[in-house]
Amino acid sequence: MDDFMAARSQMALSLGFHIIFACIGMVMPFFMAVSHFYWLRTKDEIYKNLTKAWSKGVAILFATGAVSGTVLSFELGLLWPEFMKHAGPIFGMPFSLEGTAFFIEAIALGFFLYGWDRFNPWFHWFTGVIVGVSGLASGILVVAANAWMNSPAGFDYVNGEYINIDPVAAMFNDAWFSQALHMCIAAFVATGFAVAGLHALMILKGKNIRFHNKAFKIAAIFATVAAVLQPLSGDISAKDVAQRQPAKLAAMEAHFHTEEAAPLILGGIVDEEKKEVKYAIKLPGMLSFLAHGDFKTPVTGLDQIPEDEQPPIAVTHYAFQIMVGLGMIMLLISIIYFVALWKKPEWLTSRWLLKLFVAATPMGYIAVEAGWTVTEVGRQPWIIHGVMRTADAVTPMPGIIYSFYMYTAIYVSLSIIVIFMLYRQIKMVDKLYDNQP
Known part of the structure; x- marks a missing residue:
């Protein structure tokens, strides 16, 4: 691995680690607020205990997210100095506002906890x-900065x-709305299914049934509503990408040849040498419809993109398929859950429905990681789309591979510590509220 790939790998590792905590910070405070609201209205102690239990988990994850986010800000300057030299004055506004939102979030969380x-x-x-609103604002502002890289x-x-230079125009670039909408809904889907799945598991184990039932219902409602909305935001994003980054869309669909009534490709194995996708299911005209709202409009293929400006095709395609596939599974679970709420209330206490949510626990975060892979890998070879290549932005300093190894060890260690702390917190909650009326 050369220093360029080591720098990219380190950035990918840092982003992949941090994005999980960012999603939780954007969403979990709203779960807490709903539970807290029920406590204030009903005086049911379970809601108070649930709010306190969730807030302790949020505190653990907030601290870890703050550390990983700080590391990311340093890495931008250390690994990509040429990029920051030119881009900093242009897209610095959303980062500075995100810092303000972060401080508000930290202060509000302190008020809430104590x-x-x-x-x-x-x-x-x-x-x-306020913790939730400021956390959501932080996420939107960071995504606006990333959107600028896709749509300078x-x-x-x-x-x-x-x-x-116009920093306001840079922040409200053509991609910020579609990316921010898609990311925010994805955060609710991922966190909602993860939280619902954990509480469903505890229900299946027969522990503190009433406590976990109430927690499950709050998380499941957020998750399923968001999962139904996500395909709509995905359609907005796809049409936006088709207009601004045809190379990314072509890589997402492994669309090698420009053609009318372009088919939508489901699955398959990419053969970049033969420029084809084997064993795929093709839906005629659907890619044209999703990209342009018309079944006949031609979709630009990779044959119209210079080879030195094409993103890695296989990685982008597989990541996109994973994201969409998991999204469809969670959408199906959501539909089943809505049917249970409206028509089949006996399903709500069935073990098979709870097992579906347990199985979906990691799906949202895997989909989020895959989605960010599409966003970042699909933009290559550009760090600023059409303006600056990633290879021209990397630091000339040698030895980045050792930095990558060191950060990998740090993040693995942090992951183990966080998992241990959350596991201990869950055990403490179950012990504290065991046999709760």
Whole structure:
């Protein structure tokens, strides 16, 4: 592995680790707020205990996410100095605003964690809502910065110089809305199914049934509603990518040849040498419809993209298939859950339905990781689409591979510690609320 690939791998590792905690920070406070609201309205102690239990988990994950996010900010400058030299003044606004949102989130979380029986009950609840709103704002602002890399705006690039800089136009670039919408809904899907799955597992084990039932219902409602909305945001994103990054769309679908009534490819094995996808299911005209809203409009294939500007095809395609496939499975589970709520209430207590949610526990986060792989790998070879190549942005310093090994060891260690702490927290909750009426 050369230093360039080591730098990319380190950044991918850091992003892949941090994005899980970012999703949790964007979503879990809203779960807490709903549970807390029920406590204030009903005075049912289970909701109070649930809110406290969730808040302790959020505190653990918030601290870890803060550390990994700080590391990422340093890595941008250390690994990609040429990129930051030019891009920093242009897209720095969303990062600075994200820092403000992060501080608000940290302060509000402190108020919430230590405000029990000290603040007015509704003000205390409101601090929890602020944690969620500021966490969601942080995520949107970071995604806006990433969207700028996919859809550069707010400057003129003339003779190798970046002039006429407009940070506001850069932040509200053409891609920010579709990416932010898709990411926010994905965070609710991933976190909702993960939380619902964990509580479903505890119900199946027969532990603190009422406690975990209430927790499961809150998480499952968020997860299933988001899973139904996600294909709509995916359609918006696909049409946006088709207009701005035809090479990425072509790689996502392994669409080698420009053609009318382009088929949508499901599955298959990519053969880049023969420029074909073997053993795939092809739906005629569907790619044209998804990209342009018409079954006949031609879709640009990789044959229209210079080879040195094509992203890695197989990785992008497989990641896209994983994301969509898992999304469809979670959508199916959501539909089944809605049928249970409206027509088949006896299903809600069935073991098979709970087992479906347990099986779906990791699916949302795997889909999120796959989606970010599509976003980042599909943009290659550009770090700023159409303006700066990734290879031109990397640090000239040698020995990056050792940094990659070191960070890998750190993140593996952090993962083990976080899993241990969360496991211990779950055991403490079950022991504390065991045999709760």
